[in-house]
Amino acid sequence: MIDTMVEMLSYPFMVRAFTVGALVALCSALLGVSLVLKRYSMIGDGLSHVGFGALAVATALNAAPLAVAIPVVIVAAVLLLRISGNSRIKGDAAIALISTSSLAVGVMVISVTTGMNTDVYNYMFGSILAMSEEDVRLSVILSAVVLVLFVFFYQKIFAITFDETFAQATGVKAGLYNTLIAVLTAVTIVLGMRMMGALLISSLIIFPALTSMRVCRTFKGVIISSAVVSVVCLIAGIMVSYLCSTPAGASVVMANITALAVYSVIGILRNRGLRRS
Template structure:
């Protein structure tokens, strides 16, 4: 067992998998608290369904899914906000409309095309062990953008998370911040396609935050603890998937679930 674990850090493809996985873990954890506390976490699930359609389009055009997913998913996130504002289609209804339409597009493309069904399956449930060098560099850059933006606008994001109406009164441009959160979520979802797949990526945003909320005593402590939990889940998931020959995406999500159970028991024990 120890020999297998030591092998993980010797192979280049495993090094790439761990690097990209940690980057996505940090991005999703930093962003997750703003989505979960504002009850916007399901937008991640909706955008994940949009990314399914973009993957199908990218494979049809023989292009890297990241280069198509990022702009399309970002536009979809803005469209969801527009539905909320202009069409009076609120919350989960707007997300449901966009996500169901996107899944239908992806299924139609995959049904009329041949030759990439296996590739599409790998993007559905994650294929972190076959990451290319270009995807590593792009993930590094975009993860830095997500984390850096959250740090720069931290006080405004914190304010609208606590009380959006009061934030608007004191002069914070809440609509602009909402679009910013949506854009960062779109980037994180697109990056996470390779890590856990389009069907599981929303768990990377939700699980670490709700796990940290079980024991954290402050907003910042929640962010740091969420990042720690997310990184631990990814590292153990990647190593576990290699050692036991399991799907990497599902393994990461299962470890996240187990960590949530542990932190939940800790909270009960404290009480």
């Protein structure tokens, strides 16, 4: 066991995968709690597809992938948030529209330029080899920013998640914080998607929050538990990916599914216990 760990960590690409993965998992878990509770989970999914399109275009143009993808996805995040907040347009339909469109654009661009090859496969399902030094630096900066902002604005994030109207009435600028959450989510998704895959990255946002909600009964509890579950599942997933040569994204999702199952059982057992006592 220890031998395998040492062997794994002797490869620089594995160290990078663990670092970026754990930090992205941490950020997405924190942001995910608010997104899931506000019924904005689909935005995460939509953004990953936009990210796929942006990465494809960037590759075709020979531009730096992150430099193109991050601004595009941020714009999409703000846009999607507006659409969801506007009750006159059907938010879920609009998100589906935008995500399939981006996917189509991405696939078209790739097939016209380089052709459908392993790159596309890696974008879709993620690759453990995808992380560069640059990504490590960016993800460290990003997660530091997310953590600091999250702790600093924790009470306000709780207030707007629980009751946006009340928060606004007591002078909290809800629109500003919603946009902040959307922008941070966008950056997190772009950073994580090459490892997790465009189709699977939104699981990092949704699973930890839902898992923790099975058992935890306070907001703080859900936040802390999500962060822990997310990072543990990511590390477990990458180890499985390394040992069994499975795609990284899918392995991490499998770990998350296991965690959700375990937490659900604990939740059910505890509810029974409570009812009996």
